[in-house]
Amino acid sequence: MSKKKIPEAVISRLVVYLREVTELNKLKIRAISSSELGDRTNLSDVQVRKDLGYFGQFGVSGAGYPISDLKESLERILGKNTIWNVAIVGVGHLGSALLAYSGFNKHGLNIVAGFDTDLRKAGKTLEGILIQPIDALPAMVKEKNISIGIITVPSREAQNVADLFVAAGVECILNFAPASLNVPEHVKVKDVDLSRELETLSYHLANRNG
Amino acid sequence: MSKKKIPEAVISRLVVYLREVTELNKLKIRAISSSELGDRTNLSDVQVRKDLGYFGQFGVSGAGYPISDLKESLERILGKNTIWNVAIVGVGHLGSALLAYSGFNKHGLNIVAGFDTDLRKAGKTLEGILIQPIDALPAMVKEKNISIGIITVPSREAQNVADLFVAAGVECILNFAPASLNVPEHVKVKDVDLSRELETLSYHLANRNG
Incomplete structure (x- = not known):
């Protein structure tokens, strides 16, 4: 099986x-x-x-x-009886929104680290998480036993961040950047398309009665 | 049919x-x-x-x-041969991220207005959209022929915003606030749970080989 x-x-x-x-x-x-x-x-x-x-x-x-x-x-x-540690790279608008989002804990997902390539953002604390420079990622993945990486950087930086995650041993990536990532076969990437939810809405508009 | x-x-x-x-x-x-x-x-x-x-x-x-x-x-x-106008209420982190998101246009969805209940945010321009006070919503829905409303305000404000959309004639709401909205039967609400994408990831972690 x-x-x-x-x-x-x-x-x-x-x-x-x-x-x-x-x-x-x-x-x-x-x-x-x-x-x-x-x-x-x-x-x-x-x-x-x-x-x-x-x-x-x-x-x-x-x-x-x-x-x-x-x-x-x-x-x-579904692996629900375990808590998984999560890191997020890119704390722009979307990354910050995800850090503040309360739904993750409910599903056994615990955001424990945040990183940014912009050194001006590193050093800040958002939602109780100290944002660190991207160089700190490999050590933090090991220290915090991080299993899931979230990528919310611009497209052109996404592959670099994925490579860092993979090299550090992360096997699951949630990618919000509109870029296709190349990763080894044992790594699972889930691409999130924020517009998908809106797609079914147009059905309801097109099929209104009256 | x-x-x-x-x-x-x-x-x-x-x-x-x-x-x-x-x-x-x-x-x-x-x-x-x-x-x-x-x-x-x-x-x-x-x-x-x-x-x-x-x-x-x-x-x-x-x-x-x-x-x-x-x-x-x-x-x-699916109503794909039409362009639908969209308004967003709440331009905090998530709302700003959605305004900047390029995926909507691709699916015939055109964000044409942004509102916030925080008067300090009203008057700013984000991604080319002038953010207006929430009082301006009813007039703008008519002027811009808005069919879809996106709610990205805190939970406690979400019902009020939904009521405003409904009163203005909007029949489709995409709700990112973790709150259940009461709307008349002819209005379609789609609740978005950002953690859903992460839920299937734990399956992959729980079922890794080696």
Whole structure:
């Protein structure tokens, strides 16, 4: 199972399934069928069974998935029972916004270091984090056991920052710069496109009634 | 067809299908089957057929979907052939980052106005946009024909801003404040959770080899 390459889209849907079963577990509901879970997440029952099938056998045919088991399995699969340390490079507008964002902690993500290539920004403290010059990155990654790097620098600097992260041993990068990064195969890069959320809005505008 | 309520998740997947067929159209590929389109988007063929089925009959059984027709239909369904005007309220870190973000134009979204409740920020020009006091919002929505409102104010102010947008006739809101907004049924709110992208990263950390 660990050898199989799981598509990124499947992982995203696991996050959605976990949210649903967490909610259902709070309501003391014991089991859910693939078609009910599909209805709640707007996916077909076939898709739900296929996605969960990547990770082995859940539930008993005809009886649905036991909610609390499914919740625990999804948490384990998604690495939810661990706190991961995060560093951010680039504390311009977006970087500062992310430092101030309270949602990360909720998901077991702990921003512990901030860096900037602009020496005028280094030395400042933002949201309780001392911003350091980029040269300090390798040592800090080791000292703070940083697993995730966030890149919020201009495009032309993004590859350099990615190289620094990779050389320091970081294996997960969240890239907000509109640049394609070259990294070794064992490193996971997730590119964030801030406009994606707006894309579905135009559907609603185009399909208004009256 | 226009009476049917289409789930949000389906709309998100249409955006993904459109990206694929746009790519394939550039490569002069003529047709694609639901299972090929599913493979490219990590969805089952059943899911692809079900999603597209909401919007009528595409393609001919056995011959797949004609790429250029499917592309045109998806663009029309998603409202891609129109430019929508956008206003942003709250030009703190996140709002400023969004104003500077180049990705919106690419998707037919044009930020034409910025507002802030902080009078010290009003009067400044950011990214070529004059930031105005929040009182100016209703008149500007009409003058600039604004269809989409982005909220990047603190949680406690978010409902007030939503009320102003709704009263001014805005029917689509993108909400970055971690607050649930109450709006009339004809108004579409999309809540953006910046931590969602990071959530799938912990999967990769938890499932590293070696």
